[in-house]
Amino acid sequence: MAGQTEAARPIGALSGIRVLDMSRILAGPTCTQILGDLGAEIIKLEKPGAGDDTRKWGPPYIEGPDGQETTESAYYLSANRNKRSLGLDFTKPEGHAILLRLLESCDVLVENFKTGTLKRYGLDHDSLKTRFPGLVYCSITGFGQTGPYAARAGYDYIAQAMGGIMSVTGSPDGPPMKVGVGIADVTTGLYATIGIIAALRHRDATGKGQHLDIALLDTQVSWLVNEATNYLVSGVRPVRRGNEHPNIVPYKAYETLDGFIVLAVGNDAQFRRWCDLADLGHLGEDPRFSSNANRVVNRVELDRHVAIAMKLRTTANWLAVLETEGVPAGPVNGIDEVFSDPQVLARGMRIEMPYPHDASGTVALVGSPLKLSETPVSYRYAPPLAGEHSKTLLSQLAGLADDEIVDLVAKGVVSSTVP
Numbered sequence: 007m008a009g010q011t012e013a014a015r016p017i018g019a020l021s022g023i024r025v026l027d028m029s030r031i032l033a034g035p036t037c038t039q040i041l042g043d044l045g046a047e048i049i050k051l052e053k054p055g056a057g058d059d060t061r062k063w064g065p066p067y068i069e070g071p072d073g074q075e076t077t078e079s080a081y082y083l084s085a086n087r088n089k090r091s092l093g094l095d096f097t098k099p100e101g102h103a104i105l106l107r108l109l110e111s112c113d114v115l116v117e118n119f120k121t122g123t124l125k126r127y128g129l130d131h132d133s134l135k136t137r138f139p140g141l142v143y144c145s146i147t148g149f150g151q152t153g154p155y156a157a158r159a160g161y162d163y164i165a166q167a168m169g170g171i172m173s174v175t176g177s178p179d180g181p182p183m184k185v186g187v188g189i190a191d192v193t194t195g196l197y198a199t200i201g202i203i204a205a206l207r208h209r210d211a212t213g214k215g216q217h218l219d220i221a222l223l224d225t226q227v228s229w230l231v232n233e234a235t236n237y238l239v240s241g242v243r244p245v246r247r248g249n250e251h252p253n254i255v256p257y258k259a260y261e262t263l264d265g266f267i268v269l270a271v272g273n274d275a276q277f278r279r280w281c282d283l284a285d286l287g288h289l290g291e292d293p294r295f296s297s298n299a300n301r302v303v304n305r306v307e308l309d310r311h312v313a314i315a316m317k318l319r320t321t322a323n324w325l326a327v328l329e330t331e332g333v334p335a336g337p338v339n340g341i342d343e344v345f346s347d348p349q350v351l352a353r354g355m356r357i358e359m360p361y362p363h364d365a366s367g368t369v370a371l372v373g374s375p376l377k378l379s380e381t382p383v384s385y386r387y388a389p390p391l392a393g394e395h396s397k398t399l400l401s402q403l404a405g406l407a408d409d410e411i412v413d414l415v416a417k418g419v420v421s422s423t424v425p
Contacts (some may be wrong), residue, residue, distance in 0.1 A: 018045015023206065026051060026108060027089065028117040030058040030189050032162065033222065034146050036195025038116055041202065042088025043374045043383040049108065049399060050089040054421030057093070057392030058082055069365045078363065078391070086389035087196075087371060092400070093393030093421030097127060101419045105129070107404045109138055113209075114202055117132070118146040121156045131217040141215040142205040144198055150221035160222045165190035169226025174233050177248045193224040201207065232276035255301040256280075256306060260316035260340055267321050268368065270334040274298060281329045284315040353377075359388040381389035396422040 023046040027038040037048075042048040052058055054159070064079035092415065094102040110114065115134075117124060124130045131143040145151060148160010166172050166184045176183030201218045209215050227234070233244045244252060249268075251257035256277070259268050271277045274297055276292035289295050289311060294304045301308055321337055328335040339347065340377060345356050354373045361369035374383040400406040400420065414420040 011295055014189075016386055017381065018043075019044040019378060020044040020203075020206075021381075023047065023114065024112045025049065025078040025116060025145050026105075026112045027116040028115065028119070029146060030118065032085055032191035033194040033198070034116050034118040035060075035203070036192050037144070037146070037198040038089065039087055040195070040199045040374070040376075041114070042387075042413070043376065045384065046114075047383065048089040049112075049403075050086065051105070052091055052093050052392050052421075053125070053154050054093045054095050059088070060085075061392065068363060068369070070363060071365055071367075073365055076363065078389075083369060083389045086386060088387050089390060090228040090387060090395035091387045091390035091393055092396050095419050096129065098417075098419050100414060100417070102127065104400065104404050104406075104414075104419075106137075108399075109134070109141065110139065111403060112138075113206065113375060114144065116140045116144045116146070116198070116202075119283040121145075121147050121149075121151055121161055123222055128181070135215065135217075139215060140209050143215065144202055144205075144218040144220060145224075146194060146220045147196055147224045148319045150224060151219045155223070160193040162222065164283065165222035165226045167395075169223055170230050170234070171226060174230075174244050174246055175248050180246070181247075181402055192221050193229055194220060194222050195224050197228075225355060234330055235287055250305070250309075250391045253302065254298060256312045258309075262316055262321045262324055263319055265321040267316065267324050268336050268338060269328075270336075272334060276333050277301070280328070280333050283327050283331055283333070286311060286314075286315060288368070327414060357385060359385055362389075363391060377425070391423045394423045396420050397424050416420045 020041055023041070024042055025038055025046050025048045027048050027050045028033055029038065030052075038046075038050070038341070050058075055170075060082040062077055063081040065079045068076045068078040068083070070076045078198065084220075094104060096105045111307055112402050122130075124135065128134075130144070134141060135145065147156075148165065149155035149158055163184060166189070167182070169190065171190075172184055174339060175185060196219045200395040201220060204425065205218060207215050233252060236242070236244055237284065249258040254270075254272060255270055256271050259266050269280070277295070277298075278287075280292035281287050289308070295308050301325055323336065325335060337343075340378050350356065353375075355375070357371050357373040358368045359371060360367065368389055376383050395407075396415075397411055400411050400414075401408070406414075411420060415422055
């Protein structure tokens with residue numbers, strides 16, 4: 007366990023775990039943000055003068071206290087809370103020595119450099135495992151540490167393309183379509199988090215760390231779920247169906263009198279209840295539609311009836327009657343509507359954190375979906391500026407004196423936003 011006093015340990019399931027975060031962009035930072043929300047101490051290592059690439063991925067950017075736009079992007083803010091930033095150039099001898107000193111008190115290292123990059127600096131898992139036998143070392147790459155593509159750079163968009171999801175997303179007569187957010191990156195971060203927690207349990211039981219090899223392409227393939235298994239079982243290549251479901255009918259977004267609504271009929275009883283509500287009770291008894299299997303086969307004909315009926319009422323009217331009768335449905339919300347939805351707000355999915363670098367003094371972020379009764383998540387640090395905590399971390403964890411830190415800053419080995 008990382009050396010912390012009881013008073014210094016935040017409340018959380020991972021309290022006492024210290025993570026050296028050498029990742030950037032989205033997959034690694036998503037992983038370490040989750041670990042941080044669960045109580046782990048996250049040290050975000052950033053290259054002096056550069057920092058995380060996503061800091062400049064905008065607009066939009068944070069507006070500073072002077073009213074001027076900063077270089078801190080909303081994209082960066084989305085995956086970097088509960089971290090402290092250390093600006094350190096580990097490619098220089100002094101920086102390399104400091105990194106090794108920091109690892110002496112770390113439980114986990116997360117990195118997303120191209121395969122083989124850290125080996126040049128003696129910072130790959132094989133180089134470190136003898137000196138740090140209990141270290142959980144997590145490598146996140148596009149294609150993994152093995153295989154013919156291992157040396158390639160990895161990006162979410164490429165993973166979505168190569169991993170098949172774009173072939174089943176979008177309109178049937180349209181081009182391949184990616185998901186609207188970096189979902190391959192985010193899901194890779196989730197799998198990395200799960201793997202790290204499992205490896206920590208093993209480490210606590212045996213004293214042995216291990217190497218986690220997590221790849222965007224592997225993860226993307228894994229969440230093809232039913233469409234992948236549909237193919238593996240049938241040999242038939244899945245196709246784009248727009249908003250339709252390959253195995254359930256009716257299950258799509260329908261136009262109403264004043265908007266759109268998602269109708270998600272999951273079983274035959276729900277279908278018969280929808281038929282009664284739509285004054286189409288005979289369809290529930292029609293052998294072409296009475297079972298889900300037959301509805302899937304006859305989806306085109308059924309969809310014609312459902313689409314006509316759904317356009318006869320407003321979205322609000324449909325939602326009211328469908329909820330009353332237990333037929334699953336929901337509105338198609340814009341993101342502005344999401345963050346004004348009473349359920350979303352009641353569940354704490356929008357949070358505000360103190361943030362002196364913004365003109366308002368606070369920053370709004372997306373909350374964690376994890377609700378733990380005994381060890382709830384906590385929000386302790388807003389996303390840091392690059393090198394914001396360099397002096398504190400080097401003093402507390404590496405034992406450096408102030409004049410040593412000043413000298414390292416002058417040499418470009420360390421960067422600090424605190425004079």
